[in-house]
Amino acid sequence: MAGVNSPRQGAYTALAYVTLIIISIFCLLPFVWMALASVDSNAQLFLKWPDSWTFDNYIRVFATENGTRWFANSLFTVLSATILVVIISGLGGYALSRSKAWWKQPFLYGILLIRVLPSTALLVPLYKILLTANNGMGSLVRPLAGENYRAIMQMVGFIDGYLGLIIVLATGQLPLALWIMKVFFDGVPKDYEEAAILDGATLVQRIHRVLIPLALPGLAAAGLFAFMSAWGDFLLPLILLSSPELQTLPIGLFRAFLRVNEIDYGLLAAIATIYLIPAVIAFSFARRYLVQTFSGGVKG
Template sequence: MSKSKPAFSAIFDRDVVAYATLSLISIFCLLPFVWLILASFDKNASLFLRWPSPWTLNNYIGIFVREGGARWFFNSFVVVGTATIIVLLLAGLGGYALSRMKVWWKRPFLYTIILVRVVPPPALIVPLYKILLTGNEAVGSFVRSLVSPESVRPAMLVVGLIDGYFGLTLVFAAMQLPLALWIMKTYFDTIPHDYEEAALVDGANLFQRIRLVIAPLALPGLAAAGLFAFISAWGDFLMPLILLSSSELQMLPLGLFRAFLRVQQIDYGFLSALAILYMLPAVIAFGFARRYFVQTFSGGVKA
């Protein structure tokens, strides 16, 4: 980036060092994947590195043919996708509010929500389960009053807080919200107030201002916050493990966790293929989000 022109040898030397360092880091990052990729094409894969013999695609095909792979993908996308949308809506509005308002509890609130995330998930399982179960009973009686008895169970699979799409979606959204709020708040801090004030002069009310002025400006920040939330929720396995039971609701991490923990005999080929497919959406999301990250975070934190 520098505009000066040092001697040729200096560039050469420094670039060699840069290439060497970056190559080492890249090898470190890539090395662990070698086994995963080879094993996923190996009919007789084992836990350890070996050259596939014979090569096969059956591991991948089996995920959809023998197991409910398509269902797992669908459920993961529904739950994580909905959670991400909720995070975007709430963090967009909330982050804007946090950036613009001047109340005494703003900083304590921001620190509280980020620090409380330090509590490891196992400590939250039982309290979370209890509150969701209480909510679930309320939702249950509401649903029972609306639909015929035989539709109650299918309905609860969708709106139930325990063993239902809705509950897990809310949990994911709540868990991802604190970081998303931070990202959006710091992002809005970098957007000058001028635009809103111009809109205000034009007589726009708060909601018009948000829809017409703020939302378009917030897009890069939302992209970064949303993709962080998506990737993080996509990778979580403990909450689905505890909160879901019905086979209709099984998600990718559970399919994987189960395949891995079928105690006695693990099919490593199947497992690796599933792991790769499971990784893929997160990797794609990351590639997609990459260009927004720097834009969002640059100057994000005000000294």
């Protein structure tokens, strides 16, 4: 019986591998085109080998375009939102895991609803709330800032300011991060904390020496998801930012695509490649923790 089924099983296995290879090639082709077009002096819409190799497209991103500012704005806002998400989700996930309050489950499903709702449906009320908060912040800053009012509002403003974008990005990623950390802490035995208490450790010492080292895989996973999602967000920066000096990398890519009559595929491919690099680096660093988190976390 095994001999009869073996050739058929081998054929199914071979078919599965061939299908996976075809799908992988199909998924990789856009990245291959992007990498080749970014170093092609005459990049076209279709995939082709470069006529001549050049790094002028990358030089133009930073020399003639505002690429350095775009990249710095994206990195600052996304990293700030990610750090905020990691801190709040770590503390909140621990509290939700250890709490036995009756409202815990309704609260968890309630915050998950924020993630389920499409962001476009929330744009109008969200913008109205941020606009009201921005007007209030402006009334506080104007008497103190004087001539520096605009520069300060670009930092602490809720509309056309870093602070508003950071808070909104963090808020959008927080529900999933809270769920990840809550589930992760559910798998962390309480014995570690009890042993630290018996040794006379204070709350700060328990957090610093016990909880944070144990929670690193979960924090890395939550931070990775937050970073990747916030880094790829296009709609919120487009709606909330209007000043050219505040534009992020996806907005810069969008503007570069629209402002010319003839599309410069080499420049767009170079910007897209630069846009891709931080996400790849973040995944490379967090991959080990990500696997550990979703393969069972900490075992006691």
